[in-house]
Amino acid sequence: MAAVVRCGLRPPLVVILGATGTGKSKLAIEIGQRFKGEIISADSMQVYKGLDIITNKVTMEEQALCSHHMISFVEPLVKSYTIIDFRNQALSLIEDILQRKNMPIIVGGTNYYIESLLWKVLLDIKQVDSDEESLQNDKASMKANLENLDGLELHRRLTEVDPDMASMLHPHDKRKVSRSLQVFLDTGVPHSKLIKEQKLQAGGGDLGGPLRFDNLCIFWLHCDLKVLDQRLDKRVDEMLSAGLIEELKDFHRLYNEKKIKENNQDYQHGIFQSIGFKEFHDYLTVSVDAPEDMKTRLFQKGVELLKLATKRYARKQNKWVQNRFLNRPGSAVPPVYGLDVSDVTRWEESVLDPAIEILTSVMKGETPTAQPLRVKSEVMRNKRSRHVCDLCDKVIIGDLEWKAHLKSKKHVYHSKKKTRLTLEKDCKNDSVHSLPSTTEIQTEEITLC
Known part of the structure; x- marks a missing residue:
């Protein structure tokens, strides 16, 4: 297909959503080639160097077809790279791409990375000046200490300084609880109060702050669940054939072996939390003198765990799209165009051609003939209220989860x-x-x- 004629209008920000294995990168490259686009990866694991196979990075050949950004630029042992760092870098890239009259294309499956770009949902923490260097060091030390605490202790501390936020977070959700505590340490203001102020901004609402961009085109690649499961199993098998085990062994030897010996391993930070690495922990750490049948069992266990974790993550990604865009209507929710990728033999007919047609209309300032996915306005809002089940000895966060x-x-x-x-x-x-x-x-x- 020939390149689409540019219409003189500012190109839209294109966002391609979808579960892993639905072909997001393929569509992004095809759109980028036709619309002079540049791809920004919104994947929290792909920012790190290494583990290219397990994190499913686009190949060097694919990157040569279209400009790619935010891939393999953070060292594997860095633990301080945050979502705020990603947001600031990616927003700067988007603005630069738009100024050059090119089309920025956001591709990825890390939900909170994408949210940070589309909505003003993260807090801009004021940077301290040189006169406050000692205070900054104290805060850094306090943050480091938080990582050594378990979820229950973190939640107890959050309850003391921000009971409203603590009531909306599960004690086992260590990442979010720790994040709220860090916000309080940085600002001296409860996280819940800052979020409430953010929602009151013009264009804000129950979902958070207002949208950053008024010229958006969002595609959701969805697939029949049984077909997707088969596709994901096949993908894992292809990863193994491509040298996955060798990649894991090399990475383990370079970055993980020493941490385990020092009893300093943590699969909750950085690239070490990547799906696929921790699933093979037992296999990677088994003694070289162990019986071959034991090694075989541990290898097979790793493969099974990887396939299970991949399917579970795909469902989580789809659930986020449904909850964020389809089940929570509001002025700050942009339209989403669904593209069915269940039958890859009909890719051009059911995916590429409709996407090109929709984008062409958007660039001309016209309403696409394709209808966006319908918002389920009847769905009950999921309040982040806290419930305690004495029978099951569980804490449940959210009214829908409680039901x-x-x-x-x-x-x-x-x-x-x-x-x-x-x-x-x-x-x-x-x-x-x-x-x-x-x-x-x-x-x-x-x-x-």
């Missing part, structure tokens, strides 16, 4: 068990109260004689 828990097999089982035990206790008490006393028995026996 789902009440219908879960575990809760129903415990509820029926409690009801049964209560009935048995009541019956036992009734039986005891209905028995005649010893005196009554003796009297009855005498009378009968």
Whole structure:
């Protein structure tokens, strides 16, 4: 297909969403070639150098077809690279690309990275000057100490300084709890108060702050779940054939082996939290003298865990799109155009051509003939309220999650068990109260004689 004629208008910011394995990078490159686009990766693991296969980075050949940004520029052992760092770099790139009249194309599956670009949902922490260097060092030290605390202790501390935010976060969600504590350390203001002020901005709402861009074109590549599962299993097999195990072993030897010996391993930070690396932990750390059948079992276990984790992550990505764009209507929610990628043999007909047509209309300032996905305005808003289930000994955050828990097999089982035990206790008490006393028995026996 020939390149589309430029229309003199400012190109839109294109965002390609979708679960892993749906072909986001393929569509991005094809659009980039036709519209003079530049691709910005919004993947939290692809920013790090190394593990190219397991993080599914585009190949050097693919990068040569279209300009790519935000890939493989952070050292693997760096733990201080944050979402704010990503947001600031990516927004600067977007502005530069637009000024050159090119089309920025955001591609990725890290939900909170994409949110940070589309909405004003992150706080801009004021940087301290040189006179406050000692205060900055103190804060850095306090932040480092937070990483050594468990989730329950972090949550207890957050409750002391920001009870409203603590009530909306699960104690096991260590990353978010720690983030809220860090915001308080940086600003001296409760995170919940800052978020409330952000929502009150013009264009803000229940979802957070206002949209950053008014010229957006968002595509969601969706796929039949059974087809996607098969595709993801095949992808893992292809990764193995491409040298995945050799890549993991080399990376483990260079960056992970020493950390394990020093009892300093943490699969919750940086590239070490990448899906696929921690799943093979047992296989990578098994003794070289271990029996071959044990090594084989650990390898097969790693493959199974990787396939399971990949499918679970794909579902999480789809759920985010549905919740963020389709189930929560509002003025700050842009339209999303769905593209069905279930049948790859019909790629041009069902994916590429519709995307080109929609983009052409948007660039001309016209309304596309294709209809965006319908927003489910009847869906109940999911309030981040806290619920405690004494039966299951669980803390549930969110009204929708609470309703789902009440219908879960575990809760129903415990509820029926409690009801049964209560009935048995009541019956036992009734039986005891209905028995005649010893005196009554003796009297009855005498009378009968």
